[in-house]
Amino acid sequence: MIKVEGLTKAFRGQPVLRGVNLEIPTGSITVIIGRSGGGKSVFLKHLIGLLRPDAGHVIVDEQDVTALHGRALDQVRQRYGVVFQGGALFDSLTCAENVAFPLREKLGLPRAETVRRVDAALAQVSLEGAAGKYPAEISGGMRKRVAIARALVIEPQIIFFDEPTTGLDPILVNTIHRLILELHSRHHFTALIVSHEIPEIFEIADSVAMLADGRIIETGPPAAIQASRNPVVQKFIRGEPE
Amino acid sequence: MNGQLPLLLRPVERLGDGALSIVESLGRFGGFLGQAIGIMLTPPFKWRAFVDRINYIGFRSLLIILLTGAFTGMVLGLQLYLTLSRFGSEAFLGPAVALALIRELGPVLAALMVTGRAGSALTAELGIMRITEQIDALTVMALNPLRYLVVPSLLAGLVSFPLMTALFDTVGIFGGYLVGVKLLGLSEGTYFGEMQTFVHMDDIMTGFWKSALFGVVVTWVATYKGFNVGHGAEGVARATTQSVVLASVLILVWDYFLGSVLP
Numbered sequence: 001m002i003k004v005e006g007l008t009k010a011f012r013g014q015p016v017l018r019g020v021n022l023e024i025p026t027g028s029i030t031v032i033i034g035r036s037g038g039g040k041s042v043f044l045k046h047l048i049g050l051l052r053p054d055a056g057h058v059i060v061d062e063q064d065v066t067a068l069h070g071r072a073l074d075q076v077r078q079r080y081g082v083v084f085q086g087g088a089l090f091d092s093l094t095c096a097e098n099v100a101f102p103l104r105e106k107l108g109l110p111r112a113e114t115v116r117r118v119d120a121a122l123a124q125v126s127l128e129g130a131a132g133k134y135p136a137e138i139s140g141g142m143r144k145r146v147a148i149a150r151a152l153v154i155e156p157q158i159i160f161f162d163e164p165t166t167g168l169d170p171i172l173v174n175t176i177h178r179l180i181l182e183l184h185s186r187h188h189f190t191a192l193i194v195s196h197e198i199p200e201i202f203e204i205a206d207s208v209a210m211l212a213d214g215r216i217i218e219t220g221p222p223a224a225i226q227a228s229r230n231p232v233v234q235k236f237i238r239g240e241p242e
Numbered sequence: 243m244n245g246q247l248p249l250l251l252r253p254v255e256r257l258g259d260g261a262l263s264i265v266e267s268l269g270r271f272g273g274f275l276g277q278a279i280g281i282m283l284t285p286p287f288k289w290r291a292f293v294d295r296i297n298y299i300g301f302r303s304l305l306i307i308l309l310t311g312a313f314t315g316m317v318l319g320l321q322l323y324l325t326l327s328r329f330g331s332e333a334f335l336g337p338a339v340a341l342a343l344i345r346e347l348g349p350v351l352a353a354l355m356v357t358g359r360a361g362s363a364l365t366a367e368l369g370i371m372r373i374t375e376q377i378d379a380l381t382v383m384a385l386n387p388l389r390y391l392v393v394p395s396l397l398a399g400l401v402s403f404p405l406m407t408a409l410f411d412t413v414g415i416f417g418g419y420l421v422g423v424k425l426l427g428l429s430e431g432t433y434f435g436e437m438q439t440f441v442h443m444d445d446i447m448t449g450f451w452k453s454a455l456f457g458v459v460v461t462w463v464a465t466y467k468g469f470n471v472g473h474g475a476e477g478v479a480r481a482t483t484q485s486v487v488l489a490s491v492l493i494l495v496w497d498y499f500l501g502s503v504l505p
Contacts, residue, residue: 048382074384082382088375102383 001026002158002190007046007056009039016042018214019056024207029184029191031201033225034211035236040194041085043211044162047192048082049073060158078106081151081159081189085166087143089135095146096122096131102154121149125179141172145179152183161193165200173197177204198237202226210236274466278392291394299360299395299461300402304409306355311410314351315417318342322418323426332422336433337440339418340411344441344449348411350497353403353456357489361464364395365485368468369478377469392465396458403457404450411449448504455500456493463489 002024009017016039024030034040045051047058049065058065065076089098099118103109109117122128125145130138135146144164151159161180165173177197181204184191195201202208202222209219210233218225218233226237247255318339326332368391371377380387415437422428467485471477 050378050381077382077384080382082379084375084379086374088379090376090379091371091374102385105385106383 001061002047002192003057003059004043004047005057005059007043007058008054009042009046009051010054015214017046017053017056020211020214020216022209022216022219024190024192026190027188028206029180029193029204030207030209031193031195031205032209032211033196033198033201033236036196038211039214040196040211041162044160044192044194048080048160049077079157081154081156083144083147083151083159083161083164085162085164087135087147089143089146089150091135094132094134095127095138098135098146099150099153102150106154117153121153122146124152124183125149141168141175144168144176148176148179148183152187155187156189158190158192161191161195163194163196165195165197170200173200177201180204198239199226212236270470271466274392274469275462278388278396278462278465281386281389282393282397286389288390288394291390292397295394295398296402299356299364299398300406303356303359303402303406306359307352307406307410308413310351310355311348311413312417314347314410315339315343315414315419316421318347318414319418319421320426323422323428332428333432334436334440335418335422335428336435336437339422340415340437340441341445343411343414343418344445346449346497346501348407348414349403349449349452349456350493352407352410352453353460353493354490356403356406357460357464357486357493361460361489362482362486364461364464365468365471365482366478368465369471369481372469372471373474373478387469392469395461395465399457399461400454401457403460404453407449407453444505448500451504452497452500455496459492459496460489463492 002022004020004022004024007017007020008015020043022030032040032043042051046053047065049068053066056066060076060079063076065073068076089095090101093101096118099121100114103114103117118131119128122131125148127142127145127149130142130146135143138146148164164180165176168176177200180191180193183189184204193201193205202225205222207220208222208225209216210225210230211217212232218228218230220228225233228234319335322338322342323332323335326334326338368377371391377387377391380390419430419433423430423433464485467481467488471481
């Protein structure tokens, strides 16, 4: 269980998060929706410990991540996998080397075992043929899938997806969503997805939370969010202009 | 009260803010090196990254070092010959070229050349890694990015700068030989013989210490600027410019101080 309590953050006096409260049940797929620039990625960065809040707590299985530093924080991060918005693949490494990187550097696995797990991870995202290619040589959708394979290869308990389908065509969006759902049902990790792919994202979410004005204004199962009477939620879901 | 100082005192406040900001920046700059040195002293050491950085900073700068070294030596040979011949002292061309290169021009010019080629590239590379979240990716994998990206560069700078300076000096001395001996007719024995008499180990060590320090300064500035890049392509461009300018200025400043302190 990830519990977020009163998370507050401002940049140069400009508030971005104004006391976010949220519970993410273990093993669920929770989706954070909200407008661009609404603080979704900032919120995610607090959860993975890349940003420190001005106030509030992020509690991962009874451990307050916001109070941890150095090795203690790294211990919690050992359980994380993160898929960044642009993939964040290492340019100088091939796709296979990118996927192998956390295995080699974090787990120190023998070469044969590393190769076996890399092949399996790339096969899960249907990218066996791209193993020897560099990130610059593959498409945006393929890069996202390699990033998912890299996050998944260490078998993390929690995976964070920061807008995993931004910039992709509708077919690829659905492909990535289906892939996440399939991998989730196979590995049972806790997933937090930041997205504004409406309505496609409702198909894979167990729970949806809407972030607006630095607060979670509505949370619940996808059906409840879609039926919400909150005008801000409805306006966002329908994509009504200002 | 709105918390603002009276109009007359506001420039003083701004000056204070500026001074504080400079002190903070210097603190971060120093802290960055301190952290990197701390990591350098604790295992594991990333040999593969170190060898890659030696190639990136040192080996790929060879051509520019050879070219600039040769032409610097040739210019020195020509100008010093013309000057020394006015006093009838052209016999001292060899030691004059060698001392100028070994003590001063070799370490400084080699460092400036590598700053322009590898320092700028290093800042741009790390800057792009920062804005594309590759550095964040390392952090969330519970791997310290300084261990992978900064420490190997600092050590590669420390090792490769003295080697490149030695190469610059050697090529420069032969450039001076080409002009002084082959073109202007000075005897070969005089050129090298006088050099043996007047160039001492202290001179060579002065050049060595300078180049080793410049290696650390250039890679320190380049990696710090790359790590703390602003937003987007403009941020990377600005950081790259700042890195080259700051490293070049620091090379010249440290050259003066080391020149005054070293024998």
